Amino acid sequence: MAQFPASIVLAGAGRMGGAMLEGWLEGGLDPATVQVLEPHPSERLNALAARFGFALNPAPQTLRPPRALVLGVKPQTMAQAAPTLAPLAGPDGFVLSVLAGKTLDNLAAAFPGAGAVVRVMPNLPASIRRGVSVAVADARAGAQARAEASALLEAVGAVEWVDDESLIDAVTAVSGSGPAYVFHLVEAMAEAGVAAGLPRALSERLARQTVIGSGDLLRESPESAAALREAVTSPGGTTFAALQVLMREKDGMPALFAEAIAAAARRSRELSG
Numbered sequence: 001m002a003q004f005p006a007s008i009v010l011a012g013a014g015r016m017g018g019a020m021l022e023g024w025l026e027g028g029l030d031p032a033t034v035q036v037l038e039p040h041p042s043e044r045l046n047a048l049a050a051r052f053g054f055a056l057n058p059a060p061q062t063l064r065p066p067r068a069l070v071l072g073v074k075p076q077t078m079a080q081a082a083p084t085l086a087p088l089a090g091p092d093g094f095v096l097s098v099l100a101g102k103t104l105d106n107l108a109a110a111f112p113g114a115g116a117v118v119r120v121m122p123n124l125p126a127s128i129r130r131g132v133s134v135a136v137a138d139a140r141a142g143a144q145a146r147a148e149a150s151a152l153l154e155a156v157g158a159v160e161w162v163d164d165e166s167l168i169d170a171v172t173a174v175s176g177s178g179p180a181y182v183f184h185l186v187e188a189m190a191e192a193g194v195a196a197g198l199p200r201a202l203s204e205r206l207a208r209q210t211v212i213g214s215g216d217l218l219r220e221s222p223e224s225a226a227a228l229r230e231a232v233t234s235p236g237g238t239t240f241a242a243l244q245v246l247m248r249e250k251d252g253m254p255a256l257f258a259e260a261i262a263a264a265a266r267r268s269r270e271l272s273g
């Protein structure tokens with residue numbers, strides 16, 4: 001059984017915070033150990049609260065510093081939210097943040113009472129417990145805090161720890177934002193199929209199912225992505241013709257991705273402070 005923190009306050013249960021909460025509860029977290037602060041609860045969050053019976057927006061006077069204060073607000077909201085939340089960060093607990101761009105130093109300054117700080121970049125497949133999270137902790141985080149943070153993250157997918165915090169901007173650009181690139185690929189393929197003469201509904205189904213099937217194949221096959229690509233590509237065939245465009249040095253996918261990922265990493269750095 002996962003070694004969840006003994007008590008949790010989740011501040012911000014929107015798309016990501018809500019996904020994580022759902023994963024914890026599905027993964028066996030005792031609902032009595034979690035309190036959720038969310039000024040605009042979604043229908044899904046209300047339904048989850050009704051199903052599991054955790055405290056949603058309890059009276060402020062009932063709140064005590066928990067073992068884990070999990071931050072799921074937007075980076076742009078942190079300055080406004082932190083003064084209210086800071087008293088909940090006590091010396092016996094740790095703050096776990098999923099906020100893009102907010103550094104360990106930013107978090108330690110905003111939550112000066114915290115015993116330790118863990119910065120995480122998860123991704124949206126966490127909502128079906130197939131996410132991937134990358135975590136970095138400050139020097140004060142001991143083995144117990146790291147194990148408890150791992151349990152919270154493993155409940156929603158795979159977990160990687162890094163020691164070098166500067167990697168998190170690139171992590172954010174690759175895996176944090178990455179699902180959006182894949183969804184955009186589906187949109188672009190469907191649109192191109194329509195331009196090539198397919199009825200829109202059929203083109204959308206084909207693009208979507210192609211990404212789903214290819215993702216499943218990636219999961220189940222021991223082959224690398226490059227080997228799987230080669231398996232689709234007959235010499236001088238149709239895929240080869242398409243890849244000659246997509247792999248063009250100047251304006252193909254590698255060049256576009258390099259530019260897009262650099263832009264996302266730059267934005268992550270800008271969000272610090």
Ligand SMILES: NC(=O)c1ccc[n+]([C@@H]2O[C@H](COP(=O)([O-])OP(=O)(O)OC[C@H]3O[C@@H](n4cnc5c(N)ncnc54)[C@H](O)[C@@H]3O)[C@@H](O)[C@H]2O)c1
Binds near residue numbers: 017081100
């Ligand atoms: N969505 C993603 O794919 C993704 C991936 C990785 C990291 N993140 C990070 O997760 C965080 C949340 O993103 P999201 O997409 O879930 O946004 P979201 O808008 O769905 O969720 C943020 C929630 O915070 C709530 N909130 C605002 N002020 C609050 C306060 N003072 N106290 C408590 N809750 C408050 C809002 O009502 C909202 O429900 C961001 O910092 C983002 O960088 C998101």
